[in-house]
Amino acid sequence: MITKTKDGRRKVYRNRWFEFTTGWHGIKFEYALGGYFDPHPMLSFSLGWGILFLHLPFKSKYDECEPPRYGFYYHESRLWFQWRRKSKSLPMPWEMVYIRYSRLLADGKMWETEYSGKPRQLWNEEAFPAGHFWVRRYYPYNYQLRSGAVQDLTATVMIEEREWRPRWLRWTRLFARVRRVIDVYFDDEAGEGAGSWKGGVNRTGHEMKPGETWEQTLLRMMIERKF
Secondary structure, eight states, rough: OOOEEEEEEEEEEEEESSEEEEEEEEEEEEEOBBOOOOOOOEEEEEEHHHHEEEEEOOSOOOOOSOOEEEEEETTTTTTEEEETTTTEOOOOOOOOOOOOEEEEETTOEEEEEEEBBBOOOOOOOSSSOOTOOOEEEEEEEEEEETTTTTEEEEEEEEEEEEEEEEGGTTTTTTTTTEEEEEEEEEEEEESSSTTTTSOOEEEEEEEOOOOOOOHHHHHHHHHOOOO
């Protein structure tokens, strides 16, 4: 008998010896010498959409949560190989690797940059010459609680960037991914947890859209973010 259930938006079909789950699962082929506290070895297989689990009709000596397994799977731009309790990954040429972290200086035009593998302690302003401190702007920030009450805060805003490039194309910015965000500090706790044992939010960030000013991003964050 086959039963049908749901796991979020995915449909799951199963009986005693097999299970099939819809949705995207990537590439995978794995043979495990047991299931989750189940001594029956298990074979799992996926070519992208849908994944099939076969519970084999014999028992092994493994009855534990993580039995030895053999196989491979693709995850986050890496091909992973498993051999018993060990695993090793092979990065793909298109894997995005971290290149730099930059902060905008006080003149609002120049940046200080820290490249991967060459730390410069950009968080420590005392490590840089006078005048190389980070540009800051101050804005009123009104956060409305679920009760309707409004928290009147002051937001100190700085700008930072991070850049990633494909592993085999680190020498060019042609396919680079750059993320520019406002780094925001509040002068008091923000959000529903402010003043309680949970605590509110003192620092956060929000990604800037192309062409946005500091203030436009902060105003959008005021609408979109819930703390």
